[in-house]
Amino acid sequence: MRGQENEAGTDLARVKFEPDDIEVFVPKGTTIAKAAFAAGCGVEMPCGGMGTCGKCRVHAVGKLSELDSSEKRLLSAEALAEGMRLACRAKIEGDAVVEVPVASRSIVQKILSGGITRDVHVAPAVQKIYVELPKPTLADERGEFERLAAGLMMYDIEAQIGVPMARDLPKILRAADYKVTAVVSEDWVIAVEPGNTARHNYGVAFDIGSTTIAGYLIDVNTGHELEVASVMNPQMAYGDDLVSRINFAMTEPRGLGMLRDSLLDALNRVVRQLVENQGVDQNSVYEVTIVGNTCMTHIFLGLDITTLGVSPYVPTMCGQMTLRGEEAGLEVNSGARVHVLPNVAGFVGSDLVGVVLSVLREDDKRTRLAVDVGTNGEMALQHNGRLYACSAAAGPAFEGARITYGMRGSVGAID
Amino acid sequence: MRGQENEAGTDLARVKFEPDDIEVFVPKGTTIAKAAFAAGCGVEMPCGGMGTCGKCRVHAVGKLSELDSSEKRLLSAEALAEGMRLACRAKIEGDAVVEVPVASRSIVQKILSGGITRDVHVAPAVQKIYVELPKPTLADERGEFERLAAGLMMYDIEAQIGVPMARDLPKILRAADYKVTAVVSEDWVIAVEPGNTARHNYGVAFDIGSTTIAGYLIDVNTGHELEVASVMNPQMAYGDDLVSRINFAMTEPRGLGMLRDSLLDALNRVVRQLVENQGVDQNSVYEVTIVGNTCMTHIFLGLDITTLGVSPYVPTMCGQMTLRGEEAGLEVNSGARVHVLPNVAGFVGSDLVGVVLSVLREDDKRTRLAVDVGTNGEMALQHNGRLYACSAAAGPAFEGARITYGMRGSVGAID
CATH class of the missing domain: 3.10.20.880 (Ubiquitin-like (UB roll))
Structure with a gap:
């Protein structure tokens, strides 16, 4: 999304974040907090953005909404005089510049990216x-x-x-x-x-969550995981939950494209982090595997998501898709094979398919339950040789989105 | 090529042809005759452009070469005073406007596009x-x-x-x-x-010759040929023979792209003629088959042709290629399958493969010779269950290109 032009006739505003010097374009009416997520410089919000804790104070100038009751209650006269606002309350109404003080910066979230491993036979594609x-x-x-x-x-x-x-x-x-x-x-x-470059053969595996995007750099020759990186999903600027983002795509004519651009921007940021940390050439990444909920993989492929927003909630398709790196818009080898794993249904995505492939086994006759808790929580039950799957919104309970209790998995959640 | 911008730094000139009101861009030094071919409004040249017959007189204004000896000899003082030039002699040195009098217009060439037919089993792809x-x-x-x-x-x-x-x-x-x-x-x-559009199912077969491009509209459901159309190959502007065009691609940095653009422009002109004459929707053309010599199919695909210009004259590839209508740059259904038949070698192309597929049969034990005479002449000999093929420049002998006798297959060639 960075660098996107503000075109006449669209209701976008330019927001600059200091001291990172990052600019993003967001729809007018977006809170500073969501714009900050979009810019990749998140703001601490222990109360989950309910306007009750007052921890997300930022210094902001430009076209902003009027002070709301939470701001008046939680910001001192001195803070107000300095131009302080609550990022979860103040909305962007036009071009603005925001400075996020160190005290209000969200510590990078802890995404479980390691764990118990098991040996797999490496047969690179x-x-x-x-x-x-x-x-x-x-x-x-x-x-x-x-x-x-x-x-x-x-x-x-x-x-x-x-x-x-x-x-x-x-x-x-x-x-x-x-x-x-x-x-x-x-x-x-x-x-x-x-020449002989056979030694350099890399792949990237992505898990695209509604809130967080995690990427893993793999040495395809050995199967070893070399590096992990994650970023907030910048689509937060267009709604914290899937339904809000689908609504955005239904009401804004360029909505789907904007959601896709912001996603690609984040995925490419992860690719750059992964390869830079390991001193690997981006062009030596020849294979990418992507899992995510049905809505995220649809957005990645540029497929219509409006049918996911209305009953009976059908996706465009569930099958696996493979496209070239260049077609996919990823900054890897232009001929790379980008595989998007299949979905099961509108709200049971390829992320659960990935879980099933990793932990459940056809030849295992035990009854087992695999649970994938994210903003959407999904479960797969293996019983008597059959698999059953379902999903429900799980994020709010843990992350405090739109409900009083709960918080994101960052510092203070468990300690 | 029509509509191509004249960019700073390239040596192209803009030529407008009246009364057709067609503009083309050609390299400076191109004869008016070649520019006319490029514009699709050919000039009669019974002597094959040798400057001996004086039949290709046109009215031209703009930056042109000095009168040459043929023009001085063949044009009367009156004609010279009126601004008459010989199209085969006068060269474009800068922007110019050319009017082709009716007497100098080449009658559309007679390309053998019908002939003996045999029944084939229709099994549409x-x-x-x-x-x-x-x-x-x-x-x-x-x-x-x-x-x-x-x-x-x-x-x-x-x-x-x-x-x-x-x-x-x-x-x-x-x-x-x-x-x-x-x-x-x-x-x-x-x-x-x-709705039900099953009845409308069309294909186009192209034979891309160095001089002439022929297209055939086929009803894919029945196998019937509905229409034939042909145009001069506008690459004539960049050289009458293949070697000159390869040289052009080797010396002009944008050369291959210009050759490809002019070819696509001509192919799309043929498609438009075919579908308009039959009242068919371009989007109902779902399959295109292309044959041509190795150089022409390489240009169509945008493949490097410079290796075809130097010994040992190897092509980029000989195998069959299939691409989508949109990728190919053809104005047919964007998802159409465009098949380029395989080549045999650098100078034995898919046009001969097409001939062999049409007239020779594996189960036929007779010794038979198939001859395809074009600007390049190719032969395939079937003998004792093997096929032998070769090629040689044939056009000059028949078409009078760069030699005194011979003429193109237009009015007056045989009558």
Whole structure:
């Protein structure tokens, strides 16, 4: 969302956050707190944004809503004179600049990103194969691709190629003196690199939650997890729960695009964090796996979510989708395979499918229950060889959204 | 090519042709005749552009080359005073306006587009299937696509869908009250239309020659050819033979893109002619088959052709490629399947593969020779169960290009 232009005719306002120097565009009427989430510089709100604790004070100038009763009650005359506002109460009515004091900054939330592990057999879908190919001569006039395909045949690969990769192939082969590493996924040549780069083969797994987005960098050759990173889902600016975001997409003509842009921006921020921390080249990420609730994966794919907002709450589709890195809008290898795991129903998403694949086993005859508690809580019960699944809004109870008790999983929640 | 902007730093000139009111951009130094080909309003040149017959006189104003010796010899003092030039001699040096008198207009060439036919079994790759689907209810919460897929299952189709089609699906289904026609190609749903449109199912077959582009509109349901149309290949402006065009792509940085743009422009002109003459909707064209020499199919796909210009003359690839109508840049259904037939080698293209598929038969033990005479002439010999192929430049001998005798296949060639 950062860098998005404020177009005439839309009801967006520009908000600058100091000292981070981050600008975001949000619909007028958005609270400063939500805008701060969108900017990735969250504000501490122990009361869950109910206007009861007064901990989210920020310094704000620009077009803002009038002081409300909570602000008058919780901010001192001195604070008011300095231009202090409560981020959960004050709304953006036009362009504004907000300074978040250190005391009001939310400590990065603790997302459970490690835990009990079990050994898995590593059989990577993306293979990297180094080949040295014979150069073209008058006695060997095969095409550039046929030359590469013959080299890959030795590894039992029946190579196929798409138009974008074919366009670059001759230049890459000639510049590398026909010594190249082919990156192959299900017989498709998705990238060709000069020299031997077989060692560098990375994947990213994403769990897109309504509140938090977690990303994991995996060394695909070994199966090892190298790095974890998470950010707040910037769509918080358009509603804390799914139904508010679906409403936003139903009422604002560019709504779905805005939700998708803000999501892609966050996913790419996670990718950058992951690869920078490990000194990995973004172009060496050839596979991405995405799970999330049905609404999040729909937004990621740019699919209509309006049918999810009205009874009988049907999704556009449940099946697995695979697209190229470039098509998906992710800053990974342009030919990377981006897999979005299948959903079960409108409100039972691929995140639960991921849980089931990880912890439940077909050959296990025990009765077992898998619970995935997030803003939406989902459960899968394995019993007598069948699987049953359901979901319900769980976030409010734990996170204090719109109810008096509960708070997010940050410092102070348990200690 | 029409409508292309003349960018600073490139050596292009704008030429306007009257009375057709068509503008084209061509490299400076291009003859008026070639520019006229590019504009699709060809000039009669019985001598093949050698400057010996004087039949290609046009009225031209603007930045043009000096009169050359042929023009001085063949144009009367009166004609010179009126601003007459020979289109095959006068070169565009900057922006110019050219008027082609009726007497100098080339009659549309006669391209052999009919002939002996034989019956073939029609088994269309693109099927249209009308379905009436149950609407979503609280008792039937399947996804929109799963609903359609269940309907198609009755026809033994295991439906798959791509992201662009999935984005439009819910709106189409709901607006059509779940009574729709699915367009299916190899299990992929490439389009969904409201109501029953199964009767309208069209394909276009293209033969892209170096000189002429021929297109055939086919009713895919019946296999009947409905219409034929042809245009001059506007790449003539960048060289009459393949080698000149490859040189153009090697020396001009945007060369390949310009060759591709001019080709797409011509292909789309043919599509428009075909569908307009038959009153068919362009969006009802779901399949396109393309044959051409290796260089032409490479240009169509935007593949590197520079390796075709230097020994050992290897292509980027020979295999068959299939892309979506939108990716291909063709004005047909955006999800249409565009098949480019495979090539044999750098100078034995898919046009010969098409000939072989049409006239030679695996089960035929006779020795037979198939000859495809175009600007490049190609032959395929079937003997003792093997196929042999070769090619040579044939156009000059028949068409008078750069040699004294011969002319194009237009009025006067045989009569």
